[in-house]
Each structure stands twice: as C-alpha cells, then as structure tokens.
Amino acid sequence: MADVFEVLGRDHTEVKRMLAELEAGSSRAVPDREDRLRLRKKMVEELIIEESKHEAVEEEYFWPAVRRLVPDGELLADEAVGQEQAAKHVLNDLLGKDPTDGGFEELLTRFTADGREHIEFEEVQVWPKLRVVITADEAEELGRKLEQGKKTAPTRPHPHTPPKPGVLRSAGPAVAAADRLRDRMTGRGQE
C-alpha cells in the first residue's frame, strides 16, 4: 500500500507536470486559436481541482501529523499552511477567468512560481524530518487517509475557510458536496 510520501509525491508530480504543460503553451503564444484557449482554460480548471483536493487533505491529515510528530513541526506547518492560504487566494482569483481576461496569465505565472516553491518546501524541509520520526505503519495509515480524503475533498480553493483540520472535518463534506454538484452542473473538470 502507498504511504504518505508516495501519495503526496504522486500529486506533486502531477501538479508539476500540469504547470510545465501550461508554461509551455502560454496563451500569449497563441492568442487567436480558440480551441487552444479552451484547452488552456480546461487545464487550469483541472489544476485548481487537483490542487484544492491536495491541499485540503494535507490540512486535514498531513499537517496535524507533522505538528504532532516533528520536533519543530508547529513552525514548519505554520509556514506551509501560510503558503497554501496565499496560493488559494491566487487560485480563487483565477477561478472563472478566461485565458484572454486581464490578469489570467499573471495569476497563473504567480501560482506556478509559488506552487513549485511550496512543493519544494514540503519535499525538502518537511518530508525528511517526518521520515525520521514516523513509523512505517503510521506512514501507511496516513497515506490511506489522504487517498480516501481526496475522494470527497472540496474541488475549489475556499480561501476564506480557516485552514484548520476540525473546521474542514465539519464544514468540509458539505462544502465538497456543493463543489461537486456545481462541477456536475457546469461540466467543470469533465471531458
């Protein structure tokens, strides 16, 4: 079974792949191709969905584990959750914008830089410290919770919801269900 590092690592790889793909096909390069612009909007939608689910389950399960197990876990988690909140505001501004709208490419460029930095912070500053203190059983259990949690996690950023695990547990399912209903109605995130 996949442990916490494999589960989060897979998500990080996928997000980095999406960012590289978006970077390669900036809408400025193809301003007049409607299908390209539609595809770009769709790719950003998928990025927002993936990123929202990922950060939501990190908040719910990963950061509490870091705070509990890692000696300077509180500091590391505060720093990372701050980065995640800032990114949610950027993604929330991107939500609903079209690639031809003013600010779209600027917001995406900002998210790309911040998102990569955030992933590196987690993988370089946090993971090695957690690896030292977490047992194999705990790492697997945490991986299972993250995988399960992603199935019902919110698909939008919700920057105004406090990033506290308890809040997500109580408000999360209703918010996530509302997100998914809206996604179904608008065809968001679907082929």
Ligand SMILES: [Fe+2]
């Ligand atoms: Fe994160």
Ligand SMILES: [Fe+2]
């Ligand atoms: Fe992450």
